[in-house]
Amino acid sequence: MNMHQSIDSAALARATATVPPKQAIADDKAMLRAARDLTKDLIVAKPAIYWTDMLLSAGLGYAALAGAILVGSMPLAVVLGVVAALSLYRALLFIHELSHIHRDALPGFRLAWNLLVGIPMLTPSFMYEGVHTLHHARTRYGTADDPEYLPLALMKPWSLPLFVLIALLLPFALLFRFAVLVPLGAVIPPIRTIVWQRFSSLSINPQFRRRPPEGELRPRVFWQELGGSVWALALLGSTFLIGWQPLLIALAVFSAAAVLNQLRTLVAHLWENDGEPMTVTAQFLDSVNVPPPGRIAEIWAPVGLRYHALHHLLPSMPYHSLGEAHRRLAAHLGTGSTYEGANHPGMIPLVLRIARSTMRPR
Template structure:
């Protein structure tokens, strides 16, 4: 009866502009669109395998280009050229870093060695080993957790104060410094101070945005993986600090600035990954889909600010295990099969600025 009362409330037209859709929790218990859910599975089975020939060159190329450009930003004397190198480095390292999202979803045997190499080249040097997302992000996809207080990656941003948006985005700039302190100081100290080790694990070992989230102690094989990744990150950060003390701080400062920009880009992307309209209720799968965002073609810049398939974030919530390189074809098939006025098309938006404007207007109407 409660679900019926909710779904009887006026529902915005699927063709309405984003600015006309008012932030609300009306859709938390919307009945599942079974045709869409069935089509998402049946029409995409043949493209659901992760292809090593795409993953490896993409990740390795992004990382190597990012580090080469970072070297240019550090070594080149022309300020404008160095700045351009720094921006390009941030974009490439951003793409390389976001393969952490793929690591949480692909089968452990799908790409042998990929996790190890990614951590060696990207995760540990950028102070974000894969354990900080693995075991966390999957909770965001849990049917009964999404959008609730138990979701580590959800905050009802659309229902919060307008000033919360710039604060949310700008705090990411401090992330690299916090990660440096974490791996170089807090983790080693935690070896001899158990309460500190427990605190760091629970509160500072997950890429989460929910301040209420507390991470559970790792167990089994995952605990062993965490140990080696933590050790690698601590050895790396301590070595970088020691080298900076001996040979100068300029390279480290420039590298931290590049990583800060990368973190800021990711935080802005996070702002528009969902509509953030749910206020703690458990949601149906279709409701979760409608609270998520696709920015499909013809949006030209979305592959830059939402790389590695994340411009199809709503579709990803329908098919969490679908490899990033197949999402564009999945979108084409579902759009063609379900039609322009379908539930599926309601999650598609025009671009970044449209979504940011919509979110800002929602915060102004919410309180």
């Protein structure tokens, strides 16, 4: 939804309506069957789209960041900083695709993404791989074992602004992790254990503890952490040559991207589950689609994430196919269907719904 267009009363009513307990929602087998049958021809990832999108996003982002650092005009620097934050944010969100695509689908893409985006932004792919898939596990979603779930709609009102604003500190925390904690952990095993368990995943559940890496993830973790540590130390070392200003500008841009991602995360789900296991349909309805005609969602939820509820039905669907999959399912299932129940008009109504839910007496 475009933020400048008015929100109709029907949309607000849907956004604030009382819903049944999530555990009471049975699976809509017709919807699940349609999601499987109508999208079989859309499941192949197209390398040309992935490579072009990622490279252009990263290239524009770094060019704009360099401009923000080098120009002498403050207004122009701010504009370039915004362009850099939005572009690098889009490039960074390919980490979500890396956690789902088959390892043979895009040869070289994971390595290239880590070298161009993941390590420079101190968010290599191991921080999502092996973690995000737990969020999609049938018996984990919305429970205490889900690393990416908090019942935000059932928490205190102050929890929402805190949830968003804490993202401002993420780039500084990542710099400290890779420049200080990783080298210390290499010589002090207990520090290494704590860092891995608690500070090595893009999770929002403070109770989550990550298990040691296994299989092909283990060597990836080694070289990605080594690359991240070398890069973080180089960033700090650069301040002795060119001063602190370039690094602080870069961290400010990354902080803006992190806050935008946290806002997107805030409205990716309704966060109304109290910890009990849910059916697939209940998980779908607790997740959010923000489909067209609004266009601004493509900025704050890029790389297919505006179809987050649909993604929970079809987690292996390439991001470039989700729009067509949505059109097919919406046309086939029609108005008033379970599928339509996960469609929402935009970020503002979703934030209002969650905020109002935090204010209800319990």
